[in-house]
Amino acid sequence: MAGRKPRMPVKGRVTIEDVAAAAGTSMISVSRAFRGSARLSPDLRARIEKAAAALGYVPDRAASALASARSMNVAVLVPSITNMVFVEMLAGIDAVLSEERYQIIMATTNYAPAEEERQLRGLLAFRPDGVLLTGIDHLPGTLNLLKTPALPVVQMMELSGEAGSYSVGFSQDEGGAAIARHFAGRGYGRTGFVAAQLDPRTLARGAGFRRALKEVGLDAPYELLVPDRSSVALGAALLDRVLAERPDIEAVFFCNDDLAQGALFHCQRRGIAVPQQLAIAGFNDLPASAWTVPALSTVATPRYEIGRKSAEMLLDLMCGRTPEAARLDLGFTLHVREST
Amino acid sequence: MAGRKPRMPVKGRVTIEDVAAAAGTSMISVSRAFRGSARLSPDLRARIEKAAAALGYVPDRAASALASARSMNVAVLVPSITNMVFVEMLAGIDAVLSEERYQIIMATTNYAPAEEERQLRGLLAFRPDGVLLTGIDHLPGTLNLLKTPALPVVQMMELSGEAGSYSVGFSQDEGGAAIARHFAGRGYGRTGFVAAQLDPRTLARGAGFRRALKEVGLDAPYELLVPDRSSVALGAALLDRVLAERPDIEAVFFCNDDLAQGALFHCQRRGIAVPQQLAIAGFNDLPASAWTVPALSTVATPRYEIGRKSAEMLLDLMCGRTPEAARLDLGFTLHVREST
DNA sequence: ACAAAATATGTTAGCGTTAACAATAAGCTC
DNA sequence: GAGCTTATTGTTAACGCTAACATATTTTGT
Numbered sequence: 001m002a003g004r005k006p007r008m009p010v011k012g013r014v015t016i017e018d019v020a021a022a023a024g025t026s027m028i029s030v031s032r033a034f035r036g037s038a039r040l041s042p043d044l045r046a047r048i049e050k051a052a053a054a055l056g057y058v059p060d061r062a063a064s065a066l067a068s069a070r071s072m073n074v075a076v077l078v079p080s081i082t083n084m085v086f087v088e089m090l091a092g093i094d095a096v097l098s099e100e101r102y103q104i105i106m107a108t109t110n111y112a113p114a115e116e117e118r119q120l121r122g123l124l125a126f127r128p129d130g131v132l133l134t135g136i137d138h139l140p141g142t143l144n145l146l147k148t149p150a151l152p153v154v155q156m157m158e159l160s161g162e163a164g165s166y167s168v169g170f171s172q173d174e175g176g177a178a179i180a181r182h183f184a185g186r187g188y189g190r191t192g193f194v195a196a197q198l199d200p201r202t203l204a205r206g207a208g209f210r211r212a213l214k215e216v217g218l219d220a221p222y223e224l225l226v227p228d229r230s231s232v233a234l235g236a237a238l239l240d241r242v243l244a245e246r247p248d249i250e251a252v253f254f255c256n257d258d259l260a261q262g263a264l265f266h267c268q269r270r271g272i273a274v275p276q277q278l279a280i281a282g283f284n285d286l287p288a289s290a291w292t293v294p295a296l297s298t299v300a301t302p303r304y305e306i307g308r309k310s311a312e313m314l315l316d317l318m319c320g321r322t323p324e325a326a327r328l329d330l331g332f333t334l335h336v337r338e339s340t
Numbered sequence: 341m342a343g344r345k346p347r348m349p350v351k352g353r354v355t356i357e358d359v360a361a362a363a364g365t366s367m368i369s370v371s372r373a374f375r376g377s378a379r380l381s382p383d384l385r386a387r388i389e390k391a392a393a394a395l396g397y398v399p400d401r402a403a404s405a406l407a408s409a410r411s412m413n414v415a416v417l418v419p420s421i422t423n424m425v426f427v428e429m430l431a432g433i434d435a436v437l438s439e440e441r442y443q444i445i446m447a448t449t450n451y452a453p454a455e456e457e458r459q460l461r462g463l464l465a466f467r468p469d470g471v472l473l474t475g476i477d478h479l480p481g482t483l484n485l486l487k488t489p490a491l492p493v494v495q496m497m498e499l500s501g502e503a504g505s506y507s508v509g510f511s512q513d514e515g516g517a518a519i520a521r522h523f524a525g526r527g528y529g530r531t532g533f534v535a536a537q538l539d540p541r542t543l544a545r546g547a548g549f550r551r552a553l554k555e556v557g558l559d560a561p562y563e564l565l566v567p568d569r570s571s572v573a574l575g576a577a578l579l580d581r582v583l584a585e586r587p588d589i590e591a592v593f594f595c596n597d598d599l600a601q602g603a604l605f606h607c608q609r610r611g612i613a614v615p616q617q618l619a620i621a622g623f624n625d626l627p628a629s630a631w632t633v634p635a636l637s638t639v640a641t642p643r644y645e646i647g648r649k650s651a652e653m654l655l656d657l658m659c660g661r662t663p664e665a666a667r668l669d670l671g672f673t674l675h676v677r678e679s680t
Numbered sequence: 681a682c683a684a685a686a687t688a689t690g691t692t693a694g695c696g697t698t699a700a701c702a703a704t705a706a707g708c709t710c
Numbered sequence: 711g712a713g714c715t716t717a718t719t720g721t722t723a724a725c726g727c728t729a730a731c732a733t734a735t736t737t738t739g740t
Contacts, residue, residue, distance in 0.1 A: 013467075013489055015696055026720050031698060039717065056488055061465040062402035062411065063696030066725045071402065081427050090421065103462065106446070122443065125401040127353075148396055149353055232628040261628065268633040288572040288601065288628075293608040355726055366690050371728060379687065403726035406695045 014057045022051035034059055061103075065127055074102050074314065075123035076132045079111040079199065083230075085256075085284055085303050086134065089156060092307020093132060100315060102129070109134070111199045117142040130314045136160045136167060137200045152317035156310045157201060157303075159327050166317065168310040168328040172201045175299045176208030178334045179253045179281050182297070184216040186340060188251035188279055192222040194238050194263075195255035196230045202255045205283060209253055221253070222246045230255075235262020236269075243272075251279035251340065257286040257298055264292050264339065279340040285333075294338030302330045354397045362391035374399055401443075405467055414442050414654065415463035416472045419451040419539065423570075425596075425624050425643050426474065429496060432647020433472060440655060442469070449474070451539045457482040470654045476500045476507060477540045492657035496650045497541060497643070499667050506657065508650040508668040512541045515639045516548030517555075518674045519593045519621050522637070524556040526680060528591035528619055532562040534578050534603075535595035536570045542595045545623060549593055561593070562586045570595075575602020576609075583612075591619035591680065597626040597638055604632050604679065619680040625673075634678030642670045 020027045025044060032040055033048040040048075051057075065071040074097055078086040094104055105126050107119035117139050120131070124145060130152040133142075136159070146153055153166065160167040183191055193209050195202050206223070213221060224242055228234055235258060242252060254260035260282030267274050274280055274294050282289060285300035309328055316323040360367045365384060372380055373388040380388075391397075405411035414437055418426040434444055445466050447459035457479050460471070464485060470492040476499070486493055493506065500507040523531050533549050535542050546563070553561060564582055568574055575598060582592060594600035600622030607614050614620055614634050622629060625640035649668055656663040 013696095016698095017696080027696090028698075028721085029719065031696095032719095035698090041718065044719080056485065058461060058464045058485075060406075060467060060696055062405040062467060063725090064698075065402040066400075066406060066727085067696075067698035069698095069725075081421060081430070082424070084422070087421050087427070103445075103466075105443075121398060124398045126443075127400060127402060145396070145398075232631045236631060262631060265631045265633050291572045291576060291602060291605045293605050353726090356728095357726080367726090368691085368728075369689065372689090375728090379689095381688065384689085400726055403695090404728075406697085407726075407728040409695075409729090 013060075014055045016057070016059070018055055019048065019052045019057050022055060023047045071127040071129055072102050073105050073126045073128045074130050074132065074311075075120065075126065075128035076104050076106045077109055077116055077119060077123070078106065078134050079109050081106075081108055084286055085301065089134075089303040089307040089310075092304040092309075093311045094307075096308050096311035096315065102315075111197060113137065113139045113142070117145070120145055130154075130318045132156060132310055132314060135200055136162070136165075152314055154310045154314045154317070156306055158204070159329055164326075166313055166323065166326050168306050168313060168330065170301065170306075170330050170332050171208075172204035173208035173211070175283060175301070175332050176205035176210075176253070177212035178208075178299060178332070179283075180209045180212035180218075181216065182281070182334060182336065182340065183251045183253070183279070184213070184218055186251070186279065189218060190222075190246070190248055190250045191218065192224065192242050192246065192249050192252040193255070194224045194235075194242060194252055194259060196226050196228050196234055196238070196259060197255070198225060198227050205255055222249060230258045232258055232262035232265070235259035236266035237262075239263040239266045249278065251275075251281070253281050253283075255283055257282035257284045257289045257296060260296055260298065260339075261286075261288065261292055264294070264296060268293075275338070275340050281340055285335055290335075290337065292339075297337045297340040298335055300333040300335050302332065305330055353400075354395045356397070356399070358395055359388065359392045359397050362395060363387045411467040411469055412442050413445050413466045413468045414470050414472065414651075415460065415466065415468035416444050416446045417449055417456055417459060417463070418446065418474050419449050421446075421448055424626055425641065429474075429643040429647040429650075432644040432649075433651045434647075436648050436651035436655065442655075451537060453477065453479045453482070457485070460485055470494075470658045472496060472650055472654060475540055476502070476505075492654055494650045494654045494657070496646055498544070499669055504666075506653055506663065506666050508646050508653060508670065510641065510646075510670050510672045511548075512544035513548035513551070515623060515641070515672050516545035516550075516593070517552035518548075518639060518672070519623075520549045520552035520558075521556065522621070522674060522676065522680065523591045523593070523619070524553070524558055526591070526619065528680075529558060530562075530586070530588055530590045531558065532564065532582055532586065532589050532592040533595070534564045534575075534582060534592055534599060536566050536568050536574055536578070536599060537595070538565060538567050545595055562589060570598045572598055572602035572605070575599035576606035577602075579603040579606045589618065591615075591621070593621045593623075595623055597622035597624045597629045597636060600636055600638065600679075601626075601628065601632055604634070604636060608633075615678070615680050621680055625675055630675075630677065632679075637677045637680040638675055640673045640675050642672065645670055 016027050016030045019030045030048050033045050081087055105123050107123055109116035133155050134157055136155050155167040157169040159169050193206050195206055260280055263280050272278050282296050282298040285298045289296040289298050313323045356367050356370045359370045370388050373385050421427055445463050447463055449456035473495050474497055476495050495507040497509040499509050533546050600620055603620050612618055622636050622638040625638045629636040629638050653663045
């Protein structure tokens with residue numbers, strides 16, 4: 001009776017049945033012990049926990065999902081994880097969801113709506129209890145996949161006007177406009193907009209920039225848009241092209257900080273004084289942007305907080321609660337530093 | 341007979357049974373059709389695919405895993421995804437595994453062995469067919485979790501000497517040594533080693549640096565090691581401390597490019613000429629490192645290839661094949677640029 | 681032409697877990 | 711102390727899929 005050691009089953013994995021046998025109880029009690037909430041006598045719970053630990057039992061999510069119709073998975077689709085912005089957003093999502101014992105199942109879409117749909121189809125095989133999408137532009141087929149059965153969805157980074165849809169983000173358009181007004185305030189008349197990675201958010205920033213320049217009575221910007229992936233290297237190359245076309249340009253708005261940093265480095269190499277000869281602004285406020293020389297003026301975006309709030313909103317939806325707002329604007333902050 | 345439309349089931353999800361009924365066949369044939377390989381008449385296959393598409397059927401991995409004892413999941417543990425190095429490694433892993441229809445289930449360990457064990461336990465609930473770990477230092481409990489049932493494991497980034505263990509990476513120690521020899525070749529006598537994020541790989545780089553300096557007859561480096569997370573900002577701060585302590589230092593090896601970039605920016609701000617007054621070297625070769633001014637000398641590490649090769653090795657193990665080598669050294673490349 | 685092999689499809693049982701219900705023991709009301 | 715509630719534990723039947731075996735059907739070899 002005293003030193004009874006549960007014997008390791010020789011083959012196959014340890015199941016709830018093995019634990020039940022070792023603890024001298026039934027499978028359902030073990031199940032309840034592992035899910036915490038159910039009422040169990042402290043004695044039985046302790047016996048079960050001891051037996052489970054001795055056997056090295058790990059619950060099987062697949063079986064659990066099948067039996068309970070809740071997978072405790074959340075599908076997350078982001079364009080890329082090479083981009084820090086989305087990584088920080090993911091960190092925010094995970095901080096909230098892991099607290100509630102949800103597991104993130106993530107896939108990248110490579111900024112392509114068709115790939116988003118393909119990846120979503122793959123993730124749906126995990127029977128997620130909810131879905132987080134990046135952006136508000138999706139293929140009809142993508143939205144259709146989410147309709148049967150109706151899956152809670154929150155869209156991140158942008159704000160949706162659609163009725164019945166949920167979104168957490170900020171106005172990309174207004175972010176671009178803020179840069180335009182800042183340029184105007186500094187007296188820069190001949191401006192440029194340089195963008196790569198032409199996703200909807202990038203284009204919205206450009207549209208806002210253009211709109212606000214017009215509103216304050218400035219000329220339309222010189223624009224250079226390329227479909228390539230953003231990078232520091234590309235930023236340098238694009239600035240070179242801009243200067244070749246418009247040697248007299250006074251201020252350039254790069255659609256993100258990667259490009260802007262590359263442009264700063266290029267100016268240093270070419271001996272162009274920033275901001276005296278040329279002002280440069282970016283978007284996102286990456287960690288390094290405050291430390292470049294000169295420090296980069298940019299729009300700081302609350303992506304960690306977007307991740308958190310999106311996850312919280314999704315949590316509400318998955319639990320059948322109604323979120324406080326269907327559309328949550330977290331705003332942005334213009335950081336004026338040395339480069340403008 | 342002609343226009344028979346499969347009717348949308350009103351409640352619950354679409355199952356293999358619904359598809360079988362709509363296609364006028366049995367469940368097992370639908371199952372076979374979706375797994376591709378089994379022999380089915382082209383006619384039947386077409387009917388099934390049509391029915392599945394019409395119903396919007398998506399297979400259920402949980403049920404499949406339960407029935408087949410293969411989850412087609414691979415668990416991947418990385419220290420952090422804020423660090424580009426691991427993100428690129430993940431990209432390599434995904435490129436290989438998604439090709440073979442495996443899904444990555446990923447978690448971050450925050451560089452903490454205990455957290456690694458906790459996260460692994462969570463991932464094991466997905467019944468992965470294999471596991472990819474970062475590094476070769478793990479808690480005994482972590483290794484124990486992988487023993488029953490014996491799970492294929494490949495360790496990434498470092499090379500293991502352990503018999504029966506599989507690893508893909510390069511010698512971190514030799515990487516550090518390469519910097520030391522380069523410093524010696526340039527005639528820098530008073531050197532320093534600055535490190536943050538004191539994980540085993542960081543420490544190995546320092547050890548190699550120290551060893552090689554000794555081998556070429558140079559003094560031991562001045563060392564500054566802090567446990568904080570690496571960042572550009574921290575690099576600047578740490579260089580400041582180094583210069584306060586050792587104003588006459590000639591060359592500093594930073595344990596990674598983030599810190600080194602911060603140091604470069606700091607030098608620019610303080611008007612310190614690099615490399616004339618102070619030489620700076622980093623580790624990893626991040627994309628921006630070739631574009632900073634001056635461009636950063638650093639050790640390029642093959643992390644994308646490490647991801648690919650690790651995944652291929654794991655694939656071998658999961659299919660019962662024996663990998664060509666249990667220990668695959670992918671080496672590294674010293675990039676000498678303007679900063680030294 | 682007839683056994684043997686290959687191909688194409690179907691039947692049955694079970695993977696590990698939990699929902700729903702059932703049963704028993706213990707406490708409480710008046 | 712009968713009748714009620716509450717606390718604790720157990721039983722049974724799925725969940726959606728696939729392995730293993732079984733059964734038709736066709737092809738092949740000689």
